[in-house]
Amino acid sequence: MKTKIFKRIATAAAALSVVLTAACAGNNVANNAKQTEQPAEISYSTQAIELDGVANARQLGGYVCADGKKIKDGVLLRSAALDALTDEGVKTLSDKYKLEYIFDFRMGSEREARPDKEIPGAENLSLPVLASSGYDDETKAAIVAAMASGDPDQRNVVLAKHNGLSSIYKTMLVSDEGKKAYSEFFNKLLTLEDGRAALWHCTQGKDRAGMAAVLLLYALGADDETVKQDYLLTNEAYKDLIEENEAKAAELGLNEDETREFVGLAASVNEHYLDLALESVKTEYDSVINYLKEGLGLSDDDINTLRDKFLE
Numbered sequence: 001m002k003t004k005i006f007k008r009i010a011t012a013a014a015a016l017s018v019v020l021t022a023a024c025a026g027n028n029v030a031n032n033a034k035q036t037e038q039p040a041e042i043s044y045s046t047q048a049i050e051l052d053g054v055a056n057a058r059q060l061g062g063y064v065c066a067d068g069k070k071i072k073d074g075v076l077l078r079s080a081a082l083d084a085l086t087d088e089g090v091k092t093l094s095d096k097y098k099l100e101y102i103f104d105f106r107m108g109s110e111r112e113a114r115p116d117k118e119i120p121g122a123e124n125l126s127l128p129v130l131a132s133s134g135y136d137d138e139t140k141a142a143i144v145a146a147m148a149s150g151d152p153d154q155r156n157v158v159l160a161k162h163n164g165l166s167s168i169y170k171t172m173l174v175s176d177e178g179k180k181a182y183s184e185f186f187n188k189l190l191t192l193e194d195g196r197a198a199l200w201h202c203t204q205g206k207d208r209a210g211m212a213a214v215l216l217l218y219a220l221g222a223d224d225e226t227v228k229q230d231y232l233l234t235n236e237a238y239k240d241l242i243e244e245n246e247a248k249a250a251e252l253g254l255n256e257d258e259t260r261e262f263v264g265l266a267a268s269v270n271e272h273y274l275d276l277a278l279e280s281v282k283t284e285y286d287s288v289i290n291y292l293k294e295g296l297g298l299s300d301d302d303i304n305t306l307r308d309k310f311l312e
Helices: 001-018 088-097 107-112 137-147 153-160 164-171 176-189 208-219 224-232 239-251 256-266 271-285 287-294 301-309
Strands: 076-079 097-104 122-127 196-202
Touching: 076 208, 097 176, 097 271, 153 164, 153 256, 164 256, 164 271, 176 196, 176 208, 176 287, 196 208, 208 224, 208 271, 208 287, 208 301, 224 271, 239 256, 239 287, 287 301
Parallel strands: 076 196, 097 122, 097 196
Antiparallel strands: none
16 A cells, blocks of 8 residues: 555655645743643654555644643644545544544646545535646746657656745735635634534645744744754654665766755655745835734734634
């Protein structure tokens, strides 16, 4: 099953590469509050959930946030796309987690190509973070030329040489499409019923879904290190696929930056991308908390409600 999942991911990643285009705490979100130390190690094994047929499936439960409180177990879930979810996986989400919301951050074309499996009792919301490929005209022209070869690796080389993934991270959170999608994500989370769970995903559960987790962790009062470590867990989930693409990059003679982009398009995340996204937010809004308020429209009461709802 693992091999099949990786093959599906690799195929989807090639397609996606064409179209894919703070820490505050306490009841007053304007003030910093005391946090306890995070567990010594955050690893994929401690956060992973058993979701048959789906890669990169994990939860935010257990992370220390505002006032030293921890995120509730089994409530906030993230993953890759749900199109290959087995019947057993459907049952897990429906019966074990009592899933209420699925947030799908993919574009419409991606949803049509690989529709999510239906989960009884769960509402599936389409919240596209990207309206289009996200690439500038020069990059789009280069992609079209590379596609003529029919070689997905060559296409990714072109994207790597044009900093394709970096360009998306620079605008993902501050674009109108991104702000609209993430605002609706938070507005729906505010209505989640007690005892039920929410799951969000994109194609591989690493970039668009990763940024949703970053924003939510900051809203709940997590520190920078916790946010970063959770974001980087994707690299444990896709370890084999990452190594495979690193070997390809070496064979293709790509330099360090091009290798980062090439492997990132296929499977990995990198602190470089997280930094680009956060820098874009801080340049325009000064801080993530200000972005949540001014960019996404959350109030202090909303942030406190999220903390009351998801921390214990």
